[in-house]
Amino acid sequence: MASCHEVNEDAEIYKKxxxxxxxxxxxxxxxxxxxxxxxxxxxxxxxxxxTVTYTEGTVKxxxxxxxxxxxxxxxxxxxxxxAEAVAVRFMNSNPVAVICVLDATxxxxxxxxxxxxxxxxxxIVYALNLVDVxxxxxxxxxxxxxxxxxxxxxxxxxxxxxxxxxxLKEALQKVLSQxxxxxxxxxxxxxxxxxxxxxxxxxxxxxxxxxxQVNGELSFLDKLGSSMLKPWPGIPIALLVIILSIGVxxxxxxxxxDGILLPLVDGIIVPFFRKLFSLVIPEGVxxxxxxxxxxxxVIGFEWxxxxxxxxxxxxxxxxxxxxxxxxxxxxxxxxxxxxRKFGVQGGSMITILMGYGCAVPAIIGSRTATTKKERLIIAxxxxxxxxxxxxxxxxxxxxxxxxxxxxxxxxxxxxAVMMTVSGxxxxxxxxxxxxxxxxxxxxxxxxxxxxxxxxxLRMKNFLVDAEVPMLFSILVAALLKETGLLNYIAVxxxxxxxxxxxxxxxxxxxxxxxxxxxxxxVAPLLExxxxxxxxxxxGGTVALLYLPCLSVFGILTKEFNSKVxxxxxxxxxxxxxxxxxxxxxIAHMII
Amino acid sequence: xxKSKISSETTQSIYYAEDNTQCIITDTPDYSILKxxxxxxxxxxxxxxxxxxxxxxxxxxxxxxxxxxxxIAVRIMxxxx
Numbered sequence: 001m002a003s004c005h006e007v008n009e010d011a012e013i014y015k016k017x018x019x020x021x022x023x024x025x026x027x028x029x030x031x032x033x034x035x036x037x038x039x040x041x042x043x044x045x046x047x048x049x050x051t052v053t054y055t056e057g058t059v060k061x062x063x064x065x066x067x068x069x070x071x072x073x074x075x076x077x078x079x080x081x082x083a084e085a086v087a088v089r090f091m092n093s094n095p096v097a098v099i100c101v102l103d104a105t106x107x108x109x110x111x112x113x114x115x116x117x118x119x120x121x122x123x124i125v126y127a128l129n130l131v132d133v134x135x136x137x138x139x140x141x142x143x144x145x146x147x148x149x150x151x152x153x154x155x156x157x158x159x160x161x162x163x164x165x166x167x168l169k170e171a172l173q174k175v176l177s178q179x180x181x182x183x184x185x186x187x188x189x190x191x192x193x194x195x196x197x198x199x200x201x202x203x204x205x206x207x208x209x210x211x212x213q214v215n216g217e218l219s220f221l222d223k224l225g226s227s228m229l230k231p232w233p234g235i236p237i238a239l240l241v242i243i244l245s246i247g248v249x250x251x252x253x254x255x256x257x258d259g260i261l262l263p264l265v266d267g268i269i270v271p272f273f274r275k276l277f278s279l280v281i282p283e284g285v286x287x288x289x290x291x292x293x294x295x296x297x298v299i300g301f302e303w304x305x306x307x308x309x310x311x312x313x314x315x316x317x318x319x320x321x322x323x324x325x326x327x328x329x330x331x332x333x334x335x336x337x338x339x340r341k342f343g344v345q346g347g348s349m350i351t352i353l354m355g356y357g358c359a360v361p362a363i364i365g366s367r368t369a370t371t372k373k374e375r376l377i378i379a380x381x382x383x384x385x386x387x388x389x390x391x392x393x394x395x396x397x398x399x400x401x402x403x404x405x406x407x408x409x410x411x412x413x414x415x416a417v418m419m420t421v422s423g424x425x426x427x428x429x430x431x432x433x434x435x436x437x438x439x440x441x442x443x444x445x446x447x448x449x450x451x452x453x454x455x456x457l458r459m460k461n462f463l464v465d466a467e468v469p470m471l472f473s474i475l476v477a478a479l480l481k482e483t484g485l486l487n488y489i490a491v492x493x494x495x496x497x498x499x500x501x502x503x504x505x506x507x508x509x510x511x512x513x514x515x516x517x518x519x520x521x522v523a524p525l526l527e528x529x530x531x532x533x534x535x536x537x538x539g540g541t542v543a544l545l546y547l548p549c550l551s552v553f554g555i556l557t558k559e560f561n562s563k564v565x566x567x568x569x570x571x572x573x574x575x576x577x578x579x580x581x582x583x584x585x586i587a588h589m590i591i
Numbered sequence: 592x593x594k595s596k597i598s599s600e601t602t603q604s605i606y607y608a609e610d611n612t613q614c615i616i617t618d619t620p621d622y623s624i625l626k627x628x629x630x631x632x633x634x635x636x637x638x639x640x641x642x643x644x645x646x647x648x649x650x651x652x653x654x655x656x657x658x659x660x661x662x663i664a665v666r667i668m669x670x671x672x
Binding site: 075076078105106107108109134137138139200226229230231329332333334336337338340341345346434435436437438439440 | 622623624625626627628629631639640642643644645646647649652653654655656657658659660661662663664
């Protein structure tokens with residue numbers, strides 16, 4: 001496996017002085033500690049594997065600055081996976097201290113990792129996180145005793161609420177100011193006993209000693225969380241969640257679009273620029289490029305602000321909630337049996353759902369897949385048939401002029417292609433897909449602050465990453481259309497566009513712009529007058545199945561290689577033209 | 592799907608073990624992730640539920656629930672407690 005491609009790390013980071021490592025099992029809240037301590041916001045979610053590579057930030061303790069590193073979560077330091085290998089490399093890079101986050105709801109396993117970390121003889125402070133959840137499950141942990149057993153400070157925390165962070169910083173400062181050889185006197189240090197004992201046995205022993213059964217009362221969410229794991233009532237709840245999510249995105253998106261953004265853009269912004277430019281610039285090509293039908297200042301606002309933005313925003317409102325609440329891993333469990341039939345496992349579902357937002361983070365997120373074959377299948381499925389939210393937004397607007405039924409049909413078509421692609425690749429590709437093994441996180445109400453920050457970060461990333469290619473494609477559209485260049489190109493593509501696909505020749509713009517960004521394969525269709533329902537559907541199909549945008553091509557090259565990127569690009573284009581053309585031809589035969 | 596009662600003498604796959612019973616693991620396939628999650632020999636775990644149609648099995652270790660795909664789960668052997 002070409003694991004060296006998978007984590008983009010900077011060798012310099014290992015050489016940095018004054019490093020403090022933040023370590024622990026997956027999904028114990030390391031990223032939340034990181035955000036709280038550094039003020040840098042990293043995306044944290046309620047499932048294992050959000051941090052697939054490290055993040056660094058600065059934390060000030062007293063008057064000394066330290067580099068805090070959010071190390072990917074690991075269950076052990078045996079270097080059996082890429083994340084573990086990264087963790088081991090960090091442990092060997094001479095850090096000044098380690099903050100080891102322990103999950104109070106699963107102490108034994110977490111202590112085991114702590115003991116493994118202690119073997120490196122680096123000053124350590126434990127954060128005993130999720131103490132509130134443990135209590136509800138009927139476990140109370142004696143932090144003082146645990147500290148004695150481990151021979152290091154243990155601070156009880158509830159990271160999502162910010163409880164205990166201050167104490168943690170103080171404890172950290174204390175161990176940092178102590179002389180380094182705390183482990184010199186091994187005889188008296190209980191933390192060193194594990195040198196003779198198996199870490200698992202020692203962890204078991206400690207956990208048994210410090211844990212006390214109390215009368216916990218499971219909250220409503222705890223019970224709901226457990227019941228969601230079984231088909232009844234899990235599947236009805238899951239379907240309700242999915243329908244509700246789509247409803248919120250499509251429904252509120254439409255309201256935002258028609259109620260606020262459209263009047264704002266068409267009523268105020270565009271007329272303002274029309275007036276402004278027609279005063280200054282004489283009539284001609286330049287004026288048309290700026291404010292003509294396809295002018296930069298016309299479609300630039302119409303497409304980006306009204307067509308795409310409301311849906312992108314609402315998608316992340318919904319998706320971030322699903323992520324933080326712990327619903328997604330439950331969906332993975334419920335649908336694992338179906339996913340398995342198509343050559344992947346339930347865990348891939350989270351990554352594919354992420355692709356409905358944007359393919360780029362989804363392809364990066366596919367690193368959590370344990371085999372290369374699985375990664376390739378996930379990435380291909382996303383590229384072939386998962387529309388990103390910008391494109392979905394454009395499709396919603398396109399089909400709104402006809403019937404919502406077309407949108408439903410389009411999604412059914414998308415599922416059919418997804419299943420075909422993963423079914424074929426599952427059989428053709430060499431290698432294997434590991435079965436699902438996941439730890440189910442607690443179901444919880446997202447923390448408002450963390451949720452808000454994450455949403456802002458995602459919107460900022462979208463605006464920064466998408467803005468340039470969007471503006472670029474708008475510029476290309478304006479030049480093609482307003483200079484008349486389009487008519488020259490259209491001649492060559494006419495047999496495909498008009499003959500095979502049955503689309504008007506202006507649709508050529510969609511095919512060209514679709515290379516740059518996915519929604520731009522749809523947006524030009526909205527400008528064509530007199531489009532029939534069939535043409536809209538065929539155009540939508542081409543756009544849906546067409547090659548992913550330039551950014552996706554870039555990320556495929558980076559995460560896999562240029563051969564994979566090219567293979568995906570070519571096969572998606574052929575598939576798109578083939579399927580859409582067949583739909584058109586068959587529909588004509590019937591009608 | 593075959594299903595049989597757990598008794599202290601016999602061992603069987605956790606996949607087919609009776610729902611909601613505490614059991615002791617007698618053998619597991621060699622996957623590091625299982626080991627890390629506490630699915631190790633002699634560990635006491637609760638078999639919660641097996642999903643139909645080749646779905647995963649739910650196991651409770653401590654207060655955490657873990658889902659294990661069929662292909663691995665059928666190879667985890669358990670005995671009565």
